[in-house]
Amino acid sequence: MQSVDELVSGIDKVLRVVAGVASASRPNPAAKMADSSLDDKERRHSAGLMRVNHVGEVCAQALYDSQGRFAREPALRKQFDQAGREEEDHLAWTAQRLQELGSHTSLLNPLWYAGAYAIGAVAARMGDARSLGFVVETERQVEAHLASHLGRLPRQDEKSRAIVEQMRVDEVAHGAKAQELGAVELPLPVRQMMRAMAKVMTATAYYI
Numbered sequence: 001m002q003s004v005d006e007l008v009s010g011i012d013k014v015l016r017v018v019a020g021v022a023s024a025s026r027p028n029p030a031a032k033m034a035d036s037s038l039d040d041k042e043r044r045h046s047a048g049l050m051r052v053n054h055v056g057e058v059c060a061q062a063l064y065d066s067q068g069r070f071a072r073e074p075a076l077r078k079q080f081d082q083a084g085r086e087e088e089d090h091l092a093w094t095a096q097r098l099q100e101l102g103s104h105t106s107l108l109n110p111l112w113y114a115g116a117y118a119i120g121a122v123a124a125r126m127g128d129a130r131s132l133g134f135v136v137e138t139e140r141q142v143e144a145h146l147a148s149h150l151g152r153l154p155r156q157d158e159k160s161r162a163i164v165e166q167m168r169v170d171e172v173a174h175g176a177k178a179q180e181l182g183a184v185e186l187p188l189p190v191r192q193m194m195r196a197m198a199k200v201m202t203a204t205a206y207y208i
Helices: 002-019 040-070 074-100 109-125 128-152 158-180 188-205
Strands: none
Touching: 040 074, 040 109, 040 128, 040 158, 040 188, 074 128, 074 158, 109 128, 128 158, 128 188
């Protein structure tokens, strides 16, 4: 019975993530900020960047779920679960911001989730140390990507900027924790492949 309950719970989570329905356990960093005046071009640009960030969080949910499911050490499974809960905050915050900007989440979310889950499962099968190494490299790339968004978002869009900055801080902490737990450096070709895949995702999710 427990396995059936877990299956139902897992399916429910996937559907909520893909649909952009998430609940945050922490307050939205932009909750008390007044919305700035953005023209149509700025609003579309902010929405495009926040849609990319939302897709990143869809992928994070899939990655942490699959890596945690196939992790060998209980302590590591616990860490993936904790990180996944914090990433769900990001999912909720970015979805809310997209709604405020009058936009939508990516229409390709089911594809992003499925692809990320498969990648996470492969990483986990390579052993805990390499799986953690995958987390370190992923978070390193995500942190750099979020930092670039802080430079690209309209200066007056303080709400989006506040969300992105808190996300950046959390991603750095996740990478540091994975390093502390025994991550090993991934081979250069793997890191380069990850960067190439991330570029395809970000370029597509900005529009779709």
